[in-house]
Amino acid sequence: WSSSISIVLVFILTVLYILKIGGFWDNSQRKNFPPGPRALPIIGNLHLFDLKRPYRTYLQLSKEYGPVFSVQMGQMKQVVISGYETVKEALVNQADAFAERPKIPLFEDLTKGTGIIFAHGENWKVMRRFTLTTLRDFGMGKRAIEDRIVEEYGYLADTFASQEGKPFDASKIINAAAANIIVSILLGKRFDYKDSRFVRLINLTNESMRLAGKPSITVYNIFPFLGFLLKAKKTILQNRAEFQDYIQVTFVENLKNLDKNDQRSFIDAFLVKQQEEKSTTSGYFHNENLLTLVSNLFTAGVETTSTTLYWGFLLMLKYPDIQRKVHEEIDQVIGSNPPRIEHRTQMPYTDAVIHEIQRFANILPLDLPHETTVDVTLKGYFIPKGTYIVPLLTSVLHDKSQWEKPDMFYPEHFLDANGKFVKKDAFMPFSAGRRICAGETLAKTELFLFFTSLMQRFTFHPPPGVSTSDLDLSPAVSFNFIPKPYKMCAVTRS
Numbered sequence: 001w002s003s004s005i006s007i008v009l010v011f012i013l014t015v016l017y018i019l020k021i022g023g024f025w026d027n028s029q030r031k032n033f034p035p036g037p038r039a040l041p042i043i044g045n046l047h048l049f050d051l052k053r054p055y056r057t058y059l060q061l062s063k064e065y066g067p068v069f070s071v072q073m074g075q076m077k078q079v080v081i082s083g084y085e086t087v088k089e090a091l092v093n094q095a096d097a098f099a100e101r102p103k104i105p106l107f108e109d110l111t112k113g114t115g116i117i118f119a120h121g122e123n124w125k126v127m128r129r130f131t132l133t134t135l136r137d138f139g140m141g142k143r144a145i146e147d148r149i150v151e152e153y154g155y156l157a158d159t160f161a162s163q164e165g166k167p168f169d170a171s172k173i174i175n176a177a178a179a180n181i182i183v184s185i186l187l188g189k190r191f192d193y194k195d196s197r198f199v200r201l202i203n204l205t206n207e208s209m210r211l212a213g214k215p216s217i218t219v220y221n222i223f224p225f226l227g228f229l230l231k232a233k234k235t236i237l238q239n240r241a242e243f244q245d246y247i248q249v250t251f252v253e254n255l256k257n258l259d260k261n262d263q264r265s266f267i268d269a270f271l272v273k274q275q276e277e278k279s280t281t282s283g284y285f286h287n288e289n290l291l292t293l294v295s296n297l298f299t300a301g302v303e304t305t306s307t308t309l310y311w312g313f314l315l316m317l318k319y320p321d322i323q324r325k326v327h328e329e330i331d332q333v334i335g336s337n338p339p340r341i342e343h344r345t346q347m348p349y350t351d352a353v354i355h356e357i358q359r360f361a362n363i364l365p366l367d368l369p370h371e372t373t374v375d376v377t378l379k380g381y382f383i384p385k386g387t388y389i390v391p392l393l394t395s396v397l398h399d400k401s402q403w404e405k406p407d408m409f410y411p412e413h414f415l416d417a418n419g420k421f422v423k424k425d426a427f428m429p430f431s432a433g434r435r436i437c438a439g440e441t442l443a444k445t446e447l448f449l450f451f452t453s454l455m456q457r458f459t460f461h462p463p464p465g466v467s468t469s470d471l472d473l474s475p476a477v478s479f480n481f482i483p484k485p486y487k488m489c490a491v492t493r494s
Contacts, residue, residue: 034079034381036070037061044072046222051215052477055365055394058082062395068379074222078369078388081378082395084402084426090378091370091391091433099434100371102388105224106217106233110240115292116438117300117368126284127293131438134269138185145181146341149446152180152190153453159193160458160490167463167487170313174450175202175306181446182301182439186294187250188265201246204239205299211236212479243298244291251290267294301439304363305446307482311361312354312451314483315409316460318471322411323460326350327493330456339452341445347452348421352414354447358429360409363481365394367431393428402426458490 039045048071049057058080061069067086070079081090090098100120107118116127139145156177160170176193179202184190191198211217211232220227227233251267263269267290274285316323329349330339344351370389375382383389398406402424403413416422430437437443462471475481 031384032380032382033077034068034070034383035065036072037065039072042074044074044076044222046073046219049218051218052213054218055392058366058390058392059395062392066379068381076222076388078390079381079383080390080392082392084396084399084428086379087391087393087396087428088425088432090389091431091435094376094378095433097372097374097376098370098389100373101435102369102371104369105221105227106212106236109233109237111292111296112288114289115296117296119292123284123289127289128438130270130273130285131293131297134266135185135439135442137269138266145185145442146445146449148184149181149449150338150340150453152177153450155180155193156450157454157457160454161492163490165489165491167489169485169487170490171306171310171485172199172202174309175206175302177450178306178309178446179298179302181305181442182298186266186297188268197246201243201298202302204243205302208236208239209299209303209480210476210478213477240295243295247291247294248287251287266297297439300437301442303480304437304439305443305450307363307480308358308361308443308447309450311363311483312357312447313454313460313488314471314473314486315357315360316455317462317486317488318468318473319409320468322353322409323455326353326455327459330452334452334456336456339449339456341448343452344448345421348415348419349411350452350455351421351448352411354451355414355424355427356409356411357451358447359397359403359413359427361429361481362394362397363429364431365392365481367391367393368435370435391431393431396426396428399426454490457493459493461489461491463487463489 037045037048040047048061058071059082061071062080062082067083068079068081070077072078081087101118101124103113103120104118111118113120113123114127116124116131119127136142139148156173159173173193176191176198179198180190183198193199214232216230216232217236220230220233247267251271254265254267255271258268258271258275260272260275263272270285270290270293274290277283277285316326326349329347333346334343367390370391372383372385372387372389374385376385377383396402400406403426404410405413414422414424414427430440430443462468471486472484474484476484
């Protein structure tokens with residue numbers, strides 16, 4: 001009898017412990033914590049989620065619980081913020097309170113809190129300041145980087161033209177062009193599109209982005225003890241190691257002939273800082289930060305711009321009337337002259353189309369997660385310090401109160417009645433607040449110059465036998481929103 005009673009007691013205590021750590025008697029509920037669905041023991045609300053497209057579940061729950069609500073993933077509470085007004089209130093109006101990143105198992109494995117994207121505290125501040133300053137020094141927002149993009153466009157257009165109007169998938173070529181812009185800043189050179197090392201670096205990055213969106217990685221981030229079972233996690237870590245080995249070799253080479261007065265690249269600028277810092281004890285400019293920083297900037301610089309352009313050409317195939325209007329404006333404003341950034345203000349329709357591509361493509365529907373740095377009140381709800389925050393960017397870019405036709409591709413969202421370009425506050429594809437994308441200016445320059453240059457030279461058609469209604473605008477499964485693979489024909493314009 002006594003052993004049976006002991007087993008029953010252990011069972012009851014175990015259940016009570018699970019309920020306790022699961023937050024079922026959590027005083028956050030009594031402190032006006034945001035509402036949300038009832039969680040189950042151990043798994044929380046995981047059973048409610050479409051793990052391939054979690055943003056859909058969050059959107060559904062926001063209809064039920066409002067713009068600030070909570071979910072529980074395993075033992076971790078998350079607060080989700082949705083809609084333009086709420087996201088702006090949190091990330092912009094209370095920027096410092098929402099400025100931290102949570103520690104997410106996969107990204108801690110990859111970066112250990114170094115770099116810029118998933119870095120924490122003072123390390124993040126120092127790296128972000130250095131990154132913004134150095135990107136500006138190497139031409140972001142200046143004529144120098146514009147010249148570099150115009151030069152790169154020449155190689156990109158020649159590669160398109162070499163297809164001779166036959167169907168091809170442009171994703172790898174667009175990837176390479178975007179990669180060369182960030183590489184020119186990071187390493188101070190460009191690669192041939194067929195260079196095997198360059199192709200390998202891009203493929204490693206692409207593969208890791210796809211794998212990071214897999215349901216198994218979501219499960220790992222909630223239950224990290226399952227990591228040893230997951231092939232996707234191992235592959236991502238192997239890819240990171242291979243990428244960083246290459247960067248390590250590069251910066252060891254750079255060290256050999258480093259000249260403080262003639263810095264050739266971002267890596268040189270970091271190494272100069274590293275040497276200056278040897279006399280101090282703070283120690284932020286160490287090799288781990290350099291490796292992660294270069295990986296961060298390469299991934300962000302390649303993926304965002306190339307994915308947006310890849311969506312852009314798919315949308316031009318889908319909507320030939322919009323493509324025709326862009327062609328007309330290009331012919332009228334710049335004719336056969338190479339596009340430059342100063343033309344943007346004279347080309348409101350093209351500018352509106354590029355903005356609408358970004359809004360519609362919605363390539364990071366969940367943003368990257370944030371974390372509260374202090375106890376905070378949002379829309380009347382109490383959110384404690386250290387809470388995991390999910391800004392639902394897709395709900396901002398599709399907010400019915402901000403956009404006339406949120407679910408349609410409609411460039412007129414960015415035009416007034418006279419056809420002049422209109423800025424929209426709810427246009428947040430680069431996120432907002434303290435963690436806004438550090439390369440926003442560079443990305444905008446690339447998007448305008450690459451898109452306008454290619455549209456100036458080519459008309460884009462679906463392959464023979466494919467109608468516009470056959471073109472699928474639903475995204476593939478990935479960490480970011482990417483189109484499903486498609487082919488197009490680029491026909492040189494007379």
